Amino acid sequence: MSKPEGVSISVIKRLPRYYRFLGELKEQGMIRISSKDLSAKMGFTASQIRQDLNCFGGFGQQGYGYNIESLYEEIGRILGVDKTRNAILIGAGNLGRAVALHMSFEKRGFNIIGIFDKNAALSGQMIRGLPIRHTDGLYDFCKENTPVVAVLCIPSAAAKDLTPELVKLGIKGYWNFSHYDIASDFPDVAVENVHLSDSLMTLSYKISNF
Amino acid sequence: MSKPEGVSISVIKRLPRYYRFLGELKEQGMIRISSKDLSAKMGFTASQIRQDLNCFGGFGQQGYGYNIESLYEEIGRILGVDKTRNAILIGAGNLGRAVALHMSFEKRGFNIIGIFDKNAALSGQMIRGLPIRHTDGLYDFCKENTPVVAVLCIPSAAAKDLTPELVKLGIKGYWNFSHYDIASDFPDVAVENVHLSDSLMTLSYKISNF
Numbered sequence: 001m002s003k004p005e006g007v008s009i010s011v012i013k014r015l016p017r018y019y020r021f022l023g024e025l026k027e028q029g030m031i032r033i034s035s036k037d038l039s040a041k042m043g044f045t046a047s048q049i050r051q052d053l054n055c056f057g058g059f060g061q062q063g064y065g066y067n068i069e070s071l072y073e074e075i076g077r078i079l080g081v082d083k084t085r086n087a088i089l090i091g092a093g094n095l096g097r098a099v100a101l102h103m104s105f106e107k108r109g110f111n112i113i114g115i116f117d118k119n120a121a122l123s124g125q126m127i128r129g130l131p132i133r134h135t136d137g138l139y140d141f142c143k144e145n146t147p148v149v150a151v152l153c154i155p156s157a158a159a160k161d162l163t164p165e166l167v168k169l170g171i172k173g174y175w176n177f178s179h180y181d182i183a184s185d186f187p188d189v190a191v192e193n194v195h196l197s198d199s200l201m202t203l204s205y206k207i208s209n210f
Numbered sequence: 211m212s213k214p215e216g217v218s219i220s221v222i223k224r225l226p227r228y229y230r231f232l233g234e235l236k237e238q239g240m241i242r243i244s245s246k247d248l249s250a251k252m253g254f255t256a257s258q259i260r261q262d263l264n265c266f267g268g269f270g271q272q273g274y275g276y277n278i279e280s281l282y283e284e285i286g287r288i289l290g291v292d293k294t295r296n297a298i299l300i301g302a303g304n305l306g307r308a309v310a311l312h313m314s315f316e317k318r319g320f321n322i323i324g325i326f327d328k329n330a331a332l333s334g335q336m337i338r339g340l341p342i343r344h345t346d347g348l349y350d351f352c353k354e355n356t357p358v359v360a361v362l363c364i365p366s367a368a369a370k371d372l373t374p375e376l377v378k379l380g381i382k383g384y385w386n387f388s389h390y391d392i393a394s395d396f397p398d399v400a401v402e403n404v405h406l407s408d409s410l411m412t413l414s415y416k417i418s419n420f
Contacts, residue, residue: 012415016408020389043394079411080418098308099406108407109414149417173417175410179230184253190420192413196309196404198226200318200385201289203402205222207359207383208290210400 007055014052015075017042022072034065081109085173087149088141090162092117092125092132095177096153100127110149114141118158135162142169149173156180217265224262225285227252232282244275291319295383297359298351300372302327302335302342305387306363310337320359324351328368345372352379359383366390 021042025033035053039046053071056078076082087110089100096117105112115127118135125132133141141147150171152159159180166174173190174182183191231252235243245263249256263281266288286292297320299310306327315322325337328345335342343351351357360381362369369390376384383400384392393401 013408013412015415016405016411019411020408043391078415078418080414081411083414083418085414085417094308094311098304098312101304102308103406103410105410108410110410149413172420173413175413181253190413190416192409192416194404194406194409195226196313197318198223198230199402199404200313200315200320201226201229201291202223203359203383203385203400204290204293204295204319205225205288206400206402207295208288208293210382 011052011055014044015079018052019072019075019079019081022068022075025068026072030068032065032067038066079109081107083109084111085109085149086111086113086145086147087151087173087175088112088114088116088138088147088171089151089153090116090135090138091153091158091177092119092122092127093153096151097127099151099153099177112151113145113147116141138165139169142166142171146170149175151175151177152180153177160185221262221265224254225289228262229282229285229289229291232278232285235278236282240278242275242277248276289319291317293319294321295319295359296321296323296355296357297361297383297385298322298324298326298348298357298381299361299363300326300345300348301363301368301387302329302332302337303363306361307337309361309363309387322361323355323357326351348372348375349379352376352381356380359385361385361387362390363387370395 021038035046035049039049042049053066056074087105089096089112092115096115100112100115112128112130114133115130116133116135116138120134122132123134148171150166150173152174154162156179159176159178159182163180163182163186167186167189171189174192176182176191176193177196179195182189231248245256245259249259252259263276266284297315299306299322302325306325310322310325322338322340324343325340326343326345326348330344332342333344358381360376362384364372366389369386369388369392373390373392373396377396377399381399384402386392386401386403387406389405392399
């Protein structure tokens with residue numbers, strides 16, 4: 001597939017879903033699938049699927065469909081999950097612990113190499129084989145280990161205080177669970193927000209208006 | 211504001227963000243704000259903001275702007291967060307515990323009344339003042355307490371097995387952390403998905419293509 005120049009964000013947002021579905025089909029031992037069958041499984045129309053995958057140069061063949069393994073690997077490459085980027089996780093409260101323990105970072109192209117919390121009482125406790133470090137040690141740790149991604153599981157005010165330093169330390173990607181708007185203050189870094197309370201309010205709206 | 215008939219999902223998706231920002235301004239003791247100042251804070255254009263809020267009958271007055279408290283309360287009503295809906299949380303692993311402890315459900319219109327897990331070893335442990343119950347007791351609990359929302363912090367296969375029963379028991383809203391596609395099998399319930407691994411892959415893409 002070609003490099004995805006100018007592909008719309010809505011296509012990009014659908015890629016992880018393709019990747020997940022194709023991964024499941026691969027695990028079930030399937031070799032190929034038509035866009036029609038893929039559409040039935042995924043809830044997109046067959047034409048939508050053909051259009052989406054054409055953005056990346058396509059992989060389908062008339063009368064054959066898609067080779068599942070090739071397409072899975074190609075989408076993985078486009079998503080960049082075949083890479084390994086060193087990441088730190090900041091905030092080892094309930095949310096940070098759950099994120100650290102629950103997520104398969106390695107399968108998504110990330111390697112958690114350090115966990116930090118400003119609460120000194122937590123220092124030294126182990127999460128997924130890593131000791132919780134005090135945030136005072138962040139500077140030295142980053143200088144030595146050059147992580148490029150930060151997972152922020154801290155409140156907005158703390159995220160706002162810390163981010164300028166993280167940017168200076170070379171952190172280029174942020175998985176941001178706080179409400180602090182990193183992208184607005186630092187347009188030159190990559191940010192993906194998880195706004196759980198917004199999602200809960202959207203559910204509230206849907207229930208009210210269903 | 212009028213009832214939001216036919217308001218597009220993209221406007222709806224922005225409402226929680228308005229609600230958050232207005233809540234912060236309210237806490238800071240501000241009384242009113244122009245669409246221009248609101249746009250500077252939120253990163254939407256002023257015209258976007260006027261257009262969005264017009265969908266609900268508007269609240270702005272020429273030369274005055276928006277009354278923060280009125281707008282906050284009105285958006286809260288539209289989102290339905292002024293209501294209280296009884297909810298159960300299913301899955302008391304790392305993720306379920308974090309969601310239970312981290313989220314301000316009450317502020318978003320939900321009241322968690324029961325926490326369930328199929329692991330009997332967890333039964334009786336307390337989370338936010340509630341005992342973890344075995345999923346065997348789900349039927350009786352729902353019959354007696356009639357919750358209308360379920361927060362699913364369980365794997366896809368378990369979610370797929372359990373959802374038909376939950377739908378039969380009258381659960382109308384699902385905050386779904388699993389990858390099981392509830393909306394496709396049950397189009398008559400309200401579903402809001404949180405796909406954390408998709409978000410992480412989107413971050414991977416953004417870093418690769420920034």
